[in-house]
Amino acid sequence: MKRKFVIPALLLAVAVYACTSPATENAAATTETRATAPATGQSGVQDDVSNPNVVQVAVSSKDHSTLVTAVKAAGLVDALSNAGPFTVFAPTNAAFDKLPKGTVEDLLKPEKKGDLENILGYHTYVGVLNGALLQDGLEYDMVFGGKVKITKQGDKVFVNGKEIVATITASNGVIHVINEVLLPPAK
Numbered sequence: 001m002k003r004k005f006v007i008p009a010l011l012l013a014v015a016v017y018a019c020t021s022p023a024t025e026n027a028a029a030t031t032e033t034r035a036t037a038p039a040t041g042q043s044g045v046q047d048d049v050s051n052p053n054v055v056q057v058a059v060s061s062k063d064h065s066t067l068v069t070a071v072k073a074a075g076l077v078d079a080l081s082n083a084g085p086f087t088v089f090a091p092t093n094a095a096f097d098k099l100p101k102g103t104v105e106d107l108l109k110p111e112k113k114g115d116l117e118n119i120l121g122y123h124t125y126v127g128v129l130n131g132a133l134l135q136d137g138l139e140y141d142m143v144f145g146g147k148v149k150i151t152k153q154g155d156k157v158f159v160n161g162k163e164i165v166a167t168i169t170a171s172n173g174v175i176h177v178i179n180e181v182l183l184p185p186a187k
Helices: 002-020 022-036 054-059 062-073 077-081 093-097 103-107 110-121
Strands: 086-091 124-126 139-141 147-153 156-159 162-170 173-178
Touching (some): 054 077, 054 162, 103 110
Antiparallel strands (some): 147 156, 156 162
């Protein structure tokens, strides 16, 4: 008769211990943290092992801080952190400095977000453009409308007449550094 009560009592003791053990408290805290932590997009993924994506490459470049600021203001960080592949024609800070005074500051205003997205989208192609795809006379449709044209003069490659001064491979595409900002065609 005593055995009938010992087994249920033992199971009850194990259950009580499991519910109050530190491991369970940590699991509950972790679950609570996950439930209350803000959700982030692809840009929030921490990965110190893989090659950097196009956004991470730009962030690490002192010559592209204006571009990074613009990508953040346009809300495109997560989109450009995704798997892609992407080709980004990345103007340097000096390229942005060539624009009329106040242009960049104006485009960074919240009410100009659509214009900024269009300009940045005109610098972005879905797919990888390099090697054989960067041949004289070829044209490509960019993300936010409009085509760009590739031209060559000797060993130099140009996009819409702007020289590609460097090429950097990223985990989700390629970045072609350019010395001027590409302006989308008027609609």
